Amino acid sequence: MGELSGPELVAVVQRLAAAPERWAHLVRHDPQQRVYEELRRDADLAIWLICWMDDHDTGFHDHDLSSGAVAVVGGAVAEDRLLLGAPPVTREFAAGEAFHFSAADIHRVRHTGAAPAVTIHAYSPPLWRMGSYEILPGGELRRHALSYAEELRPLEGDEVLRPFGG
Numbered sequence: 001m002g003e004l005s006g007p008e009l010v011a012v013v014q015r016l017a018a019a020p021e022r023w024a025h026l027v028r029h030d031p032q033q034r035v036y037e038e039l040r041r042d043a044d045l046a047i048w049l050i051c052w053m054d055d056h057d058t059g060f061h062d063h064d065l066s067s068g069a070v071a072v073v074g075g076a077v078a079e080d081r082l083l084l085g086a087p088p089v090t091r092e093f094a095a096g097e098a099f100h101f102s103a104a105d106i107h108r109v110r111h112t113g114a115a116p117a118v119t120i121h122a123y124s125p126p127l128w129r130m131g132s133y134e135i136l137p138g139g140e141l142r143r144h145a146l147s148y149a150e151e152l153r154p155l156e157g158d159e160v161l162r163p164f165g166g
């Protein structure tokens, strides 16, 4: 199959969004943290189901070498793109909508709206390393390299870095 492009990844997540029998039994919301379920991981593609509520927020991050796409199948999420010297550009996506991003993009995805959200994410090549961005009080941006597995651990206290998600 090889690496998939952003639009090809959108097609993958939209196909899965239309097949709830593949993931509906995995939907579970936890007020403390996003809930992740891996639906597939092979040489070319990783697919996750993620459940969001209560303003869960990934923080700004990149996906190292991977492009990705997200389909919203319940509720809504917002994607922020980081700008220098200006507020982030925000787009909101509700159930039935999808978006994609390249490996070069830095973004943040957060839950929005009153209802819990459910999203399906596809990454190609499969997500392995990530960068998580910390904004220091003076505005300096600092990148922290992470393993994709690190985002699965529970958050500790009011941790600043909340990688991954979109």
Ligand SMILES: [Fe+2]
Binding pocket: 061, 062, 063, 107, 109, 164, 165, 166
């Ligand atoms: Fe992301």
